[in-house]
Amino acid sequence: MSVHKLLLCRHRSRQHGGFRQRCAASPRNNLVNFYTGNANDVVTRVVAHIRQVSSRSLNLAFLDPEGLELDWKTVAQLGTLRCDLIIHYSQQGISRNIGQAYLSTSEIKTDRFFGSSxxxxxxxxxxxxxxxxxxxxxxxxxxxxxxxxLGYHDVKQSDEILTEPLIRSHIRRAPLYRLIFASKHPLGEKFWQRITRRDLYGQEQLF
Structure with missing residues (x-):
């Protein structure tokens, strides 16, 4: 399956520098669209762009917040498309803030991340x-x-790390974040299982 469009969003324009350099070296650079701004605001334009190109396109969104910046409403908007999701779940970021967040009586970013209190x-x-x-x-x-x-299927496996690949600190081996994959088609889960059986060196796990 070929890629027809690559939509990249960064919060600040200066953060596009590395992206633009790498994309410029590709003969398919013309397929890339850059968006600047808060992804929670830009998502409406991205969804509109995708619908304009093709309402039947197959899409994959990689959502990579530094912490809890990703609002649930952004995920929900992408969920209106034929769009698989890879979501960075910042385990360390949540651990740092959840105690104080729990004591707050007003809506905070933890509520917006989960889309619920x-x-x-x-x-x-x-x-x-x-x-x-x-x-x-x-x-x-x-x-x-x-x-x-939203109509997504879980990646179901008994092994916790294979369910949401766990990335650890190289020094302390402390959990940093997990990647959650969600697809509306059973084949998406099959492909994800194949990918996550390989470690960062490309070696496939035996068990």
Missing amino acids: EWRKIYEPWHSRPNKKGLHRELLDFYKDRLRS
Whole structure:
């Protein structure tokens, strides 16, 4: 399957420098469109562009926030398309902020990330626990339930790391983030399983 368009969005125009240099070296540079601004605002233009090109196109969105900047409404808008999703779930970013976020009485970016304040009910029994191992499994399951409400399928495997590939710090081996894949077609899950069986060196896992 060939790629017909590549839409890249960065918050600031100066962040496009590296992208533009790499794309300029490709003979298919004419397929690239650059957007500048907050992705939560730009997504409306991106969705409109895709619909204008073809309402039946197959799309893949890689959503890579630094922390909790990704609003659920952005995911929901992309979910109106034939669009698979790869979402960066910032485990470390959530861990740093969730305690203070839980105590807030107003809507905050954690609410906007999950698209609901229901995450607070999940976190409530964990708030006073010094060891929060297992918390992110519950939060991830909640987020994936939200994705299912948009018509997406989970990547279901018994091994947690293969379900959402876990990226760790090279020094401390502490969890940094996970990648969540969501597709509306069973073949999407099959392709994702093949990809995630390979490590960063391209070696396929045996088990």
